[in-house]
Amino acid sequence: MAAPPPPPSGPNQELIKAAKEFAAAAERFDGSQNEQMRLLKEADTLRYLLESPFDRMMKQWEGTTVISALHLLVETGALEKMPKEGSVTPKEIAALINIEESAIARALRLCVMEGIAVETAPSTFAHNTKSLAYASPGSREFFRICMEQLKAFLKLPDYFKSHTREDLFNLKKSPFAWAFDLEGLTYYEAISHNPDRFNMFNMTMTQLENQVPILGMFPWPTLKAEVEAEPERAFIVDIAGNRGHCLVAIGKETENGFGGKGKLILQDRPDVIASLTPEDIPNIETMVIDFFEPQPVKNAHVYFLRRILHDFYEPVCITILRNIASAMGPTSRLIIADMILPDKTELGGDMTIYWMDFSMMMLNGKEKTKGEFEEILGEAGLELVKIWPFGFGAQANIECRLKR
Ligand SMILES: C[S@@+](CC[C@H](N)C(=O)[O-])C[C@H]1O[C@@H](n2cnc3c(N)ncnc32)[C@H](O)[C@@H]1O
Incomplete structure (x- = not known):
């Protein structure tokens, strides 16, 4: 029987080892939720081993611009107006929501580059399963509440500059409520304060089954x-x-x-x-x-x-x-x-x-x-x-x- 190949050596050793492990795990992949989550993590590790510090920064910035484009498309209703099947032009979407068509086209192109929606012909777009998630009530509300959270995240430095250390532990002085000019209300009072946010929050609670499972633990x-x-x-x-x-x-x-x-x-x-x-x-x-x-x-x-x-x-x-x-x-x-x-x-x-x-x-x-x-x-x-x-x-x- 032939001897097994020697273990990889040299500067790419770690990367080659991780890639081989990933390939072997992909061969074994049975479609289960656990294995899928594990494989996604391993794919992240491969990228981590390959990228330079600046690559990481660029990847984060790319993600941030895609999120901003999606925020525009979700909040203006552009994604919802796209037909679930078949293609549409930004001009047609623009006519329905009264937004400058070039802004819609630019945002959609960015999403397509992230695998969210496809460009079926020059300046003609269609949903795919990933873009449909942003147009479906449950997952869309999850995305929207994340965007609300992001607005509050961006204000965190100002929150800490304008508050005492103890304030972080005060139910009536949460960073979230402060960011939305609702200081004095608890988080849940701030949620109930606005019907759209209330609905977003409750819809979100029923999502995330992959990340936060309900079953599969206590028998x-x-x-x-x-x-x-x-x-x-x-x-x-x-x-x-x-x-x-x-x-x-x-x-x-x-x-x-x-x-x-x-x-x-x-x-x-x-x-x-x-x-x-x-x-x-x-x-x-x-x-x-x-x-x-x-x-x-x-x-x-x-x-x-x-x-x-x-x-x-x-x-x-x-x-x-x-x-x-x-x-x-x-x-x-x-x-x-x-x-x-x-x-x-x-x-x-x-x-x-x-x-x-x-x-x-x-x-x-x-x-x-x-x-x-x-x-x-x-x-x-x-x-x-x-x-x-x-x-x-x-x-x-x-x-x-x-x-x-
Ligand atoms: C993070 S959610 C969790 C919901 C659910 N247990 C789940 O895991 O999906 C928190 C829940 O606590 C409820 N809640 C907040 N303050 C409460 C209070 N003082 N008494 C009863 N329920 C409260 C909210 O309305 C919300 O439904």
Whole structure:
């Protein structure tokens, strides 16, 4: 048998090794979400190994101009006016939205260079799957809320120049509210202050399934016997569950709460609950609550708290957790669905938690390490039972109970 080729040597050694690993992983790729995320990360590593510092800066600037072009096309309705099938000229789009056609053409060309839309003939454009995402309600609202966040990011240096260090931790002085001249309102009051932003936020919560999965961590179907033995106790109370998308997903995984025996309760603020239709939340009970008050549903099987603790710093989290603990019985579980910040930052890891952490700073929140979770749980009279991690990235379900 021929000897295996010698390992690569010389200045490109690392690049060749990474490229070979990438090619091998691509051959094995089974289309699964985990593997796709892993391959994307490896593709990023290849680029990292190849580029100069200035290449990186240029890539970032290219991305920024594409984002600005998309912002123009989304906010003017240009992308929405493009037919879902077939081609259109900037002149035709311009006639519909009363914007100078050359601006539309220039923005579209930039997007095409990023693989978003195609130019089918000179100055004639068509959607592709990537541009359609910016014209579809859910993902478009995610993009729009990112643009709002970006406006606030750009004002961060001025925020810190005009505020004390402590202000960053004051719920009524968040960088986000300040950036939009709403200082004095909490982040969620600022969200509710503007109907467009309120809708953007709520639509966004139902997106990002790839980056922030709901299922694939805590084994919900294993609770069947417990729930069937004590059906008078609510199965899941989704505290601040927004549009009920998590309960819908868990309901599907558990055959509608074990054949309807386990009650599913969705709790949130009054305007969020009022925005829901019965079709949004089949077989789900709704309840207006304030998580700064004691939890009204006592002794449920599970209290579910997803993406809430990362919205706040530790003292606020302890208040929220104590309010939940006050309702828990000896066998109640609290499942915290959040990301766990690695103790050390490593290039090549999942980026989601880091952009999320920076975003949370805009609203008086932060992502937390395992140690930080344990600390706030302990302060609230709770203890960590088990961490159920997702297959890729920092997402996890943290199972907790009353301290024994
Ligand atoms: C980041 S979202 C998370 C939503 C959902 N749990 C998820 O993971 O998609 C935060 C939610 O908390 C709700 N919320 C904010 N302040 C609240 C309060 N004081 N009491 C109850 N819900 C609140 C918001 O309306 C929003 O739906």
